[in-house]
Amino acid sequence: MRLNPEKIADLSPERLDSILRRSMQDVSEIYNSTKTILDDIRQRGDAVNVEHYLKLKGDLKAEHFLVTPQEIEDAYRQVPDEVVKHLKIAAKNIVTFHTAQLDRPQWQMEVMPGIIAGRKNTPLDSAGCYVPGRRAAYPSSVLMTILPAVVAGVKRVVVTTPPDEGLVANPYTLVACDIAGVKEVYKLGGPWAVGALAYGTDTITKVAKIVGPGNKYVTAAKMLVYGQVDIDSPAGPSEALLLADSTGRPEFLALDFLSQVEHDPDAAAVLVTDDPGLAQAVCDEIERLYPTMPRTEIMDQAMRYCAILVAEDMEAALEFTNTYAAEHLEIVTADPFLTLQKVRHAGSIFMGPWAPVPVGDYASGTNHVLPTGQAALSFSGLSVDDFIKKPTYQYLTKEGLASLGTTITTLAEAEGLPIHAMCIRKRLES
Numbered sequence: 081m082r083l084n085p086e087k088i089a090d091l092s093p094e095r096l097d098s099i100l101r102r103s104m105q106d107v108s109e110i111y112n113s114t115k116t117i118l119d120d121i122r123q124r125g126d127a128v129n130v131e132h133y134l135k136l137k138g139d140l141k142a143e144h145f146l147v148t149p150q151e152i153e154d155a156y157r158q159v160p161d162e163v164v165k166h167l168k169i170a171a172k173n174i175v176t177f178h179t180a181q182l183d184r185p186q187w188q189m190e191v192m193p194g195i196i197a198g199r200k201n202t203p204l205d206s207a208g209c210y211v212p213g214r215r216a217a218y219p220s221s222v223l224m225t226i227l228p229a230v231v232a233g234v235k236r237v238v239v240t241t242p243p244d245e246g247l248v249a250n251p252y253t254l255v256a257c258d259i260a261g262v263k264e265v266y267k268l269g270g271p272w273a274v275g276a277l278a279y280g281t282d283t284i285t286k287v288a289k290i291v292g293p294g295n296k297y298v299t300a301a302k303m304l305v306y307g308q309v310d311i312d313s314p315a316g317p318s319e320a321l322l323l324a325d326s327t328g329r330p331e332f333l334a335l336d337f338l339s340q341v342e343h344d345p346d347a348a349a350v351l352v353t354d355d356p357g358l359a360q361a362v363c364d365e366i367e368r369l370y371p372t373m374p375r376t377e378i379m380d381q382a383m384r385y386c387a388i389l390v391a392e393d394m395e396a397a398l399e400f401t402n403t404y405a406a407e408h409l410e411i412v413t414a415d416p417f418l419t420l421q422k423v424r425h426a427g428s429i430f431m432g433p434w435a436p437v438p439v440g441d442y443a444s445g446t447n448h449v450l451p452t453g454q455a456a457l458s459f460s461g462l463s464v465d466d467f468i469k470k471p472t473y474q475y476l477t478k479e480g481l482a483s484l485g486t487t488i489t490t491l492a493e494a495e496g497l498p499i500h501a502m503c504i505r506k507r508l509e510s
């Protein structure tokens with residue numbers, strides 16, 4: 081694999097656009113085919129999923145999608161104790177970090193004399209967590225999606241995950257579900273899972289919100305059901321932007337670059353630096369490593385969204401960083417905390433030479449469900465806030481209403497809504 085340094089200033093508009101849009105172009109290309117599947121599920125429910133998964137299990141019935149206690153027991157027999165132990169360590173850090181995100185449960189203030197206004201937190205009644213599983217297993221995504229929902233106080237947490245031959249779910253995923261305390265797990269993947277969670281079927285009750293990562297099919301489906309249910313963010317094919325100055329070590333950066341690309345043919349990695357020497361050294365290191373790497377059949381395809389970029393100076397590198405709005409941003413500079421002050425858009429940020437992205441993928445406690453394809457310009461990564469609604473309330477004394485009466489009636493009449501004004505006058509005359 082030969083990548084060559086490219087100067088940002090010399091990129092053609094087409095190349096720049098492709099680097100910036102990355103997986104979002106793939107997601108938008110499959111909206112029509114994904115919508116066909118979702119519409120079918122909305123109309124025919126379980127029957128569509130049974131037809132789709134008949135190829136995995138001949139005598140399939142809709143009840144078989146629900147994972148049984150026996151399947152969880154079988155899963156534990158296949159998962160080494162060592163993995164269970166480390167899933168629990170990761171879970172502990174995720175719970176610690178996400179518990180710190182809990183807001184004041186309720187607060188109120190006197191906006192003006194006699195006008196009390198407040199806000200309270202109410203957890204969602206239900207959440208559906210999509211846990212991917214085709215090109216890799218994702219027990220870590222089980223923890224990243226379920227635990228924040230549990231911390232938020234969601235009563236019904238449901239998991240869906242794609243099954244293999246024989247309608248069998250990944251044992252690591254099932255064990256992680258058990259550790260996180262979820263009992264309602266369905267063996268369904270891609271748009272079939274998203275459709276069932278969004279519209280409900282005879283055997284699966286619809287949820288209030290669908291969260292969790294996935295490939296372009298999952299991401300397209302989530303974006304299409306938004307409005308019917310809430311979603312977290314377009315958390316699609318993984319990506320990393322490495323922002324480095326001359327302090328960066330090529331042997332670390334080359335592996336960090338490839339580590340996110342191994343996820344998916346639509347994944348992306350970009351290095352941006354002001355140091356042409358570092359850019360060249362990282363290209364050379366990737367070329368040296370590549371023949372020794374696993375998963376190159378996936379990475380070969382993802383290379384279309386990969387680049388080693390040289391900026392005029394670090395200010396220009398930072399400008400690119402804020403435009404790229406990466407899912408994961410590594411800051412490998414002489415003073416990463418200073419650089420952090422200038423970063424406005426990224427899903428999760430990894431600072432210094434000892435914090436590669438896999439740290440947050442698994443165990444530092446931050447969430448790995450993050451917006452991709454420039455969605456970090458407007459979305460945040462998954463957090464406890466995703467599972468909490470915040471209704472506001474107000475209580476007024478008669479004097480409080482009187483002090484605002486003219487303001488409200490004037491504005492109501494200006495908007496051409498006289499009955500709004502009557503509600504106020506009637507009370508003040510009483």
Ligand SMILES: NC(=O)c1ccc[n+]([C@@H]2O[C@H](COP(=O)([O-])OP(=O)(O)OC[C@H]3O[C@@H](n4cnc5c(N)ncnc54)[C@H](O)[C@@H]3O)[C@@H](O)[C@H]2O)c1
Pocket residue numbers: 211212213214215216221242243268269270271272293294295296297298314315316317318343344347407448449450451452
């Ligand atoms: N952004 C994030 O927060 C984040 C976190 C973890 C993982 N990820 C990403 O999750 C993804 C996992 O992908 P995966 O493929 O291993 O598992 P997946 O579960 O996301 O996708 C597999 C499913 O895709 C569906 N599918 C496949 N081909 C299809 C087609 N032609 N039409 C309709 N549906 C189809 C099938 O239902 C299949 O079960 C990767 O892209 C990875 O980078 C993202």
Ligand SMILES: N[C@H](CO)Cc1c[nH]c[nH+]1
Pocket residue numbers: 218220221317318319340407441448449450
């Ligand atoms: N890098 C992924 C988010 O894009 C998360 C993950 C899970 N397992 C390994 N990595």
Ligand SMILES: [Zn+2]
Pocket residue numbers: 318339340343438441
């Ligand atoms: Zn990863």
